[in-house]
Amino acid sequence: xxxxxxxxxxxxxxxxxxxxxxxxxxxxxxxxxxxxxxxxxxxxxxxxxxxxxxxxxxxxxxxxxxxxxxxxxxxxxxxxxxxxxxxxxxxxxxxxxxxxxxxxxxxxxxxxxxxxxxxxxxxxxxxxxxxxxxxxxxxxxxxxxxxxxxxxxxxxxxxxxxxxxxxxxxxxxxxxxxxxxxxxxxxxxxxxxxxxxxxxxxxxxxxxxxxxxxxxxxxxxxxxxxxxxxxxxxxxxxxxxxxxxxxxxxxxxxxxxxxxxxxxxxxxxxxxxxxxxxxxxxxxxxxxxxxxxxxxxxxxxxxxxxxxxxxxxxxxxxxxxxxxxxxxxxxxxxxxxxxxxxxxxxxxxxxxxxxxxxxxxxxxxxxxxxxxxxxxxxxxxxxxxxxxxxxxxxxxxxxxxxxxxx
Numbered sequence: 368x369x370x371x372x373x374x375x376x377x378x379x380x381x382x383x384x385x386x387x388x389x390x391x392x393x394x395x396x397x398x399x400x401x402x403x404x405x406x407x408x409x410x411x412x413x414x415x416x417x418x419x420x421x422x423x424x425x426x427x428x429x430x431x432x433x434x435x436x437x438x439x440x441x442x443x444x445x446x447x448x449x450x451x452x453x454x455x456x457x458x459x460x461x462x463x464x465x466x467x468x469x470x471x472x473x474x475x476x477x478x479x480x481x482x483x484x485x486x487x488x489x490x491x492x493x494x495x496x497x498x499x500x501x502x503x504x505x506x507x508x509x510x511x512x513x514x515x516x517x518x519x520x521x522x523x524x525x526x527x528x529x530x531x532x533x534x535x536x537x538x539x540x541x542x543x544x545x546x547x548x549x550x551x552x553x554x555x556x557x558x559x560x561x562x563x564x565x566x567x568x569x570x571x572x573x574x575x576x577x578x579x580x581x582x583x584x585x586x587x588x589x590x591x592x593x594x595x596x597x598x599x600x601x602x603x604x605x606x607x608x609x610x611x612x613x614x615x616x617x618x619x620x621x622x623x624x625x626x627x628x629x630x631x632x633x634x635x636x637x638x639x640x641x642x643x644x645x646x647x648x649x650x651x652x653x654x655x656x657x658x659x660x661x662x663x664x665x666x667x668x669x670x671x672x673x674x675x676x677x678x679x680x681x682x683x684x685x686x687x688x689x690x691x692x693x694x695x696x697x698x699x700x701x702x703x704x705x706x707x708x709x710x711x712x713x714x715x716x717x718x719x720x721x722x723x724x725x726x727x728x729x730x731x732x733x734x735x736x737x738x739x740x741x742x743x744x745x746x747x748x749x750x751x752x753x754x755x756x757x758x759x760x761x762x763x764x765x766x767x768x769x770x771x772x773x
Contacts, residue, residue, distance in 0.1 A: 377458035426521035471522025477754035588735035631663035
């Protein structure tokens with residue numbers, strides 16, 4: 368039965384111009400309309416709730432045309448089963464196209480998550496080899512790098528034009544509310560167990576970005592919860608919760624990534640951070656030294672299986688605490704098998720993560736305003752570099768429903 372469902376779904380998605388109806392045990396399971404198009408077919412199979420949130424794609428290159436729909440990052444899966452691909456109206460499977468779609472999301476999704484996507488490619492049949500598998504479902508493509516780049520770019524551009532702020536999940540509105548307990552006033556600038564924060568201009572500087580578009584809705588901070596989440600109000604009455612670490616991490620990631628092609632600026636440490644490693648890790652670090660040098664680190668061998676970190680990248684999020692530097696190097700060594708661009712990407716992510724303000728640190732109102740302003744000007748303000756959300760929204764209508772006002 369599952370196989371029959373799969374065949375019917377593939378046919379309906381590949382032929383939006385044909386009406387499909389599937390009935391099992393006198394219950395209608397699939398229903399699509401003739402001439403309803405792909406979106407209608409998606410709604411008939413997966414439901415209108417998913418269909419109305421999808422983002423359309425329609426891109427054309429000299430080589431192919433790419434049409435379809437992709438999900439918002441909040442609608443993701445742990446495997447690529449939610450990705451449907453057709454070539455010239457024929458349902459196919461190809462790992463290369465799946466990888467290109469996933470690559471288009473960049474850091475909007477965690478590495479182990481996949482979007483929901485419905486993509487149809489129109490291209491010359493001579494570029495498609497359907498004789499890879501007896502069922503002819505699996506295909507091999509000629510000019511694969513060009514097709515990969517076109518799909519990745521089309522997905523990325525479609526996402527870039529949308530507000531991807533995550534809405535808070537629905538919650539039951541009728542719940543028994545416990546009596547409020549008195550809340551102690553926080554002492555000075557910090558809560559016991561968490562150090563106070565003085566964000567310097569180096570860490571949250573006012574970057575020259577006046578000409579860039581703000582991608583987040585206008586909002587102003589009104590407070591902080593658990594020294595971890597900034598509470599903000601939108602001009603439309605919406606409530607926003609912002610993860611301060613994830614938000615700052617996104618800011619630093621974009622700033623570090625922008626400097627990749629320039630000569631790395633370094634900041635010499637007053638006291639070098641000394642790393643003593645077991646033989647396996649010291650070998651891995653020795654191989655990483657050239658990559659670290661490209662990012663602004665100066666690492667030298669300091670004896671048998673011992674290394675001295677003498678300089679770190681200058682600029683926002685610069686690492687100065689020797690313990691932070693040791694932990695960052697340890698993080699890198701866990702992914703030492705990565706090569707080329709993946710390794711540089713890992714370095715950038717870890718620099719941003721280690722340099723970002725941590726959870727448990729209290730921010731002044733001015734620091735909160737500066738963080739939100741800089742986040743709004745990043746290229747992808749909705750997630751941190753690891754794909755976790757930075758902002759979750761509660762629109763006013765949802766708040767009214769939760770309090771039984773409507």
